[in-house]
Amino acid sequence: MPAPRRRNLLPSQLLHQCQNTGAPMSNPLSEISLLPPFDRMQPDHVEPAIAELIGNCRDVLREGLEQPGWDTTLAPLEEAEDRLTRAFSPVSHLNSVLSGDWRAPYEAALAEVTAYWTEQGQNPELYEVYRRLSETGGFENWPQARKQMIRLGMRDFRLGGVALEGEERERFAANSRRLAELSSRFANNVLDATNAWTYHTSDVEELAGLPVTAIAAAEEAARSRGNEGWTITLDGPSYLAVMTHADNRELRERVYRAFVSRASDVGPQAGKFDNSAVMEEILALRAEQARLLGFGSYAELSVASKMAPDAGEVTRFLEDLAARARPAAEREYADLRLFARESLSLEHLHPWDIPWAAERLKQSRYAISQEELRPYFPYPQVLAGLFSVVEKLFGVTVEEDASVPVWHRDVQFFWLAREGERIAGFYLDPFAREKKRGGAWMASVATRRQAKAGMQLPIAYLVCNFSAATGDTPSLLTHNEVTTLFHEFGHGLHHMLTRVDVAAVSGINGVAWDAVELPSQFLENWCWQPEAIAMISGHYRTGEPLPRALLDKMLAAKNFQSAMFTVRQLEFALFDFLLHSRPAGASVREIQQLLDEVRARVAVVPVIADNRFQHSFSHIFAGGYAAGYYSYKWAEVLSADAFSMFEERGIFDADTGLRFLGSILEQGGSRDALELFTEFRGREPSIEALLRHSGIDAVTTPDVQ
Structure with a gap:
C-alpha cells in the first residue's frame, strides 16, 4: 500500500553538523539536494528546518499574490512547498522505520505541517488565483497536467474548507490539526503494544x-x-x-x-495502549468536518475525491461482491471444519486453530505449503527476478548504488534507468526489526517535477517486513511475501515511471485513492506465471529453479480458500465504509456493535469476544484509507481486467507492456482514472476477470462504473 498522502509531502536533504568554529550552523533539512543524507540527520535538526521552510512558503505566497498567475504565483509556490515536503518526508519515514528518538520531533513537525496545509487549503486569495486561471481564455489549450492541477486544486480547496468563515473556519482548522495528532497517536499505540x-x-x-x-x-x-x-x-x-x-x-x-487485543481495553496489556478514546475522537471529528463542508457523512466527503461516483455505489459494489463470494466462503469453511474434525481430531475449531488447520488441509489436498516453497525464493533471487520482469515489461533497468547513505545496514538504494539514463531511484528496507512499523508500504522521497534547476527525478521508499537472514542462510520468502514485494514495487513504478512534470499530479499524486492500488495489484499477477516464476525462483543452496511438480501444485492451490479471504476483505471494507457513513461518529460500544453486525452478514470465520481488530486497524485510523478501504477490491477489479489483456496477448507482450506504461504508469494523476483505464483496455472495467481469477463463479457480471 502507498503511505498516506498529505498533499505531496516528500523529503529533502539534510544536515551538516558544523564544528564549533564560529561558522553558522548548517541544517541539511533546510538545504536541497535529491537524496537525504541519512548518515548526518539528527532529530534536533527537525524543528528549526520545518519552521524555516514553512516561513519561506508563506513569504513566497505573499509575494506571489501581488501579481497573480501561473509563473508568478503557482510555480514559485510549488518550488517552495517541494522543499518543505522533501524535508518532512525523511522525518516521517524515520519515525516509521526507527521510531524512538524520531517520534517527538516528527509529531512536533506534523503539527506545524498540518497547520500549514490547512491554512493553504482555506486561503481565499490563493483559491481565487486557481479560479481565475480556470476561467482564463485559452485554458483548455494548456498542457494537460496544468489543467488537471487547477481542476483538482479547486476541488481540494472546497474540501479543505475555503468557503467556511468565522467560527466554522477556525473549527475546521483546529479539527484538522487534532486529527493529525490523533492518527499519529493511534499508530504509536499499535506499535508500542506490538513491541511490548x-x-x-x-x-x-x-x-x-x-x-x-x-x-x-x-x-x-x-x-x-x-x-x-x-x-x-x-x-x-x-x-x-x-x-x-x-x-x-x-x-x-x-x-x-x-x-x-493489541492497543485495546482487553487482553494481556488491557488498557495500557488503549485506542478506544482515540477512535471515538477521530470519528467525531471526521463527522464534524463533513458536516462543516455540507456532507451528510465522512463517507460522502471521502468519495467526493475518488473514482466511485457516490457512496451508494460503493456500498452496492461491496454488498454485491459479498453476495457472490459468501456462499463459496461458507463451503470452504465447512470443508475446513470437516477436515479438522475427521483428520485433526478438533471437534471445535477455535480462531487460533484456523490458520494451522488450513495449512494442513492445503497440504492434504495439494501436497504443498508456503514453507516447502520458501527455499526456492531467497530474497536476493526474488529481487533480481523482479527487476528482470520489470525490464521485460517496461524497458527499464535497475542498478544498486551502495554509495548512497541509508538509515540501517539492511537498506539498499537503487537507480532506475532507461536506455542508460537515470530516470528515478528508490530505497528498499525489506526486513522486520524492533521499533519498525509493521506491514508494507511505498512512500515518496521526491516527486518528478520541472524545478528551477531542471527536471527533478522521482525517488521512493519501499518498505516490507520479511524475516531477515539468519547465520549463513539468506532471507527466504514465502510466496505470499513474494507477492507483497511485487505489490509494493508496483506502487513504486507508478510513482517513478511518471512522465508528468507538475508535482500535484505527478506519480501517485492526484490519482483517485480507489484507483491507486491498480498498478500494485496488477504487478502481483506475474508471481503466478510460470515464465516469471522461473526468473524469481532458485533454491538458495543449489540455484535449482522451482521444480515443475512444485510449480504445478502451487498453481493448483492458488485459489485455496480465496472466497474466505475475499469475504474477510469485504468485512473490513464494509465495516470501514458503514462506520464512516454515520452522521455523528460512534462510541466504542457502537463501533464494536457495527463490526459484529457486519461480521454476521459477511464473515464465515468466528472470532472471540476479546477480538479488538478495530483498535489496530491502522489503515483507517492512522492511514489514508478512512472510508476508502474498499479501494483494495475496487482497484482489484481494474487490475484483474487489465491483466486479462496480457493473458490474451502474452504476459511479456512488449506492445501491451508499453501500452500499460503509456496509459497508466506514465500518466500519474494528470487524467481521470476511468479515462486512463478505458484508454488502455479499450472499454470500461468489468468484474468478470476478478471473479475468474479468484475462482468465484459469477451469476451475473455487471460492469463497475
Missing part, C-alpha cells in the same frame, strides 16, 4: 511444528534481548509462523489473544 509483548521459552519443544527459519528467528530475537532460548513476538513473520505452524495449541491461543 513477547513470549519467551527455554524449551524448544514448545515450538514444535515451526519451520527451521522461524525457530532460528526466535532464537535471534531472544539473543538480541540478552536472553538464551527462544522469543516469540507479535511482529508479522513471528506471529504468522506460530499461527500457521505451531503444533502447540496453547501457544497458538496465547499469541492469538495477544495479537487480536
Whole structure:
C-alpha cells in the first residue's frame, strides 16, 4: 500500500553538523539536494528546518499574490512547498522505520505541517488565483497536467474548507490539526503494544511444528534481548509462523489473544495502549468536518475525491461482491471444519486453530505449503527476478548504488534507468526489526517535477517486513511475501515511471485513492506465471529453479480458500465504509456493535469476544484509507481486467507492456482514472476477470462504473 498522502509531502536533504568554529550552523533539512543524507540527520535538526521552510512558503505566497498567475504565483509556490515536503518526508519515514528518538520531533513537525496545509487549503486569495486561471481564455489549450492541477486544486480547496468563515473556519482548522495528532497517536499505540509483548521459552519443544527459519528467528530475537532460548513476538513473520505452524495449541491461543487485543481495553496489556478514546475522537471529528463542508457523512466527503461516483455505489459494489463470494466462503469453511474434525481430531475449531488447520488441509489436498516453497525464493533471487520482469515489461533497468547513505545496514538504494539514463531511484528496507512499523508500504522521497534547476527525478521508499537472514542462510520468502514485494514495487513504478512534470499530479499524486492500488495489484499477477516464476525462483543452496511438480501444485492451490479471504476483505471494507457513513461518529460500544453486525452478514470465520481488530486497524485510523478501504477490491477489479489483456496477448507482450506504461504508469494523476483505464483496455472495467481469477463463479457480471 502507498503511505498516506498529505498533499505531496516528500523529503529533502539534510544536515551538516558544523564544528564549533564560529561558522553558522548548517541544517541539511533546510538545504536541497535529491537524496537525504541519512548518515548526518539528527532529530534536533527537525524543528528549526520545518519552521524555516514553512516561513519561506508563506513569504513566497505573499509575494506571489501581488501579481497573480501561473509563473508568478503557482510555480514559485510549488518550488517552495517541494522543499518543505522533501524535508518532512525523511522525518516521517524515520519515525516509521526507527521510531524512538524520531517520534517527538516528527509529531512536533506534523503539527506545524498540518497547520500549514490547512491554512493553504482555506486561503481565499490563493483559491481565487486557481479560479481565475480556470476561467482564463485559452485554458483548455494548456498542457494537460496544468489543467488537471487547477481542476483538482479547486476541488481540494472546497474540501479543505475555503468557503467556511468565522467560527466554522477556525473549527475546521483546529479539527484538522487534532486529527493529525490523533492518527499519529493511534499508530504509536499499535506499535508500542506490538513491541511490548513477547513470549519467551527455554524449551524448544514448545515450538514444535515451526519451520527451521522461524525457530532460528526466535532464537535471534531472544539473543538480541540478552536472553538464551527462544522469543516469540507479535511482529508479522513471528506471529504468522506460530499461527500457521505451531503444533502447540496453547501457544497458538496465547499469541492469538495477544495479537487480536493489541492497543485495546482487553487482553494481556488491557488498557495500557488503549485506542478506544482515540477512535471515538477521530470519528467525531471526521463527522464534524463533513458536516462543516455540507456532507451528510465522512463517507460522502471521502468519495467526493475518488473514482466511485457516490457512496451508494460503493456500498452496492461491496454488498454485491459479498453476495457472490459468501456462499463459496461458507463451503470452504465447512470443508475446513470437516477436515479438522475427521483428520485433526478438533471437534471445535477455535480462531487460533484456523490458520494451522488450513495449512494442513492445503497440504492434504495439494501436497504443498508456503514453507516447502520458501527455499526456492531467497530474497536476493526474488529481487533480481523482479527487476528482470520489470525490464521485460517496461524497458527499464535497475542498478544498486551502495554509495548512497541509508538509515540501517539492511537498506539498499537503487537507480532506475532507461536506455542508460537515470530516470528515478528508490530505497528498499525489506526486513522486520524492533521499533519498525509493521506491514508494507511505498512512500515518496521526491516527486518528478520541472524545478528551477531542471527536471527533478522521482525517488521512493519501499518498505516490507520479511524475516531477515539468519547465520549463513539468506532471507527466504514465502510466496505470499513474494507477492507483497511485487505489490509494493508496483506502487513504486507508478510513482517513478511518471512522465508528468507538475508535482500535484505527478506519480501517485492526484490519482483517485480507489484507483491507486491498480498498478500494485496488477504487478502481483506475474508471481503466478510460470515464465516469471522461473526468473524469481532458485533454491538458495543449489540455484535449482522451482521444480515443475512444485510449480504445478502451487498453481493448483492458488485459489485455496480465496472466497474466505475475499469475504474477510469485504468485512473490513464494509465495516470501514458503514462506520464512516454515520452522521455523528460512534462510541466504542457502537463501533464494536457495527463490526459484529457486519461480521454476521459477511464473515464465515468466528472470532472471540476479546477480538479488538478495530483498535489496530491502522489503515483507517492512522492511514489514508478512512472510508476508502474498499479501494483494495475496487482497484482489484481494474487490475484483474487489465491483466486479462496480457493473458490474451502474452504476459511479456512488449506492445501491451508499453501500452500499460503509456496509459497508466506514465500518466500519474494528470487524467481521470476511468479515462486512463478505458484508454488502455479499450472499454470500461468489468468484474468478470476478478471473479475468474479468484475462482468465484459469477451469476451475473455487471460492469463497475
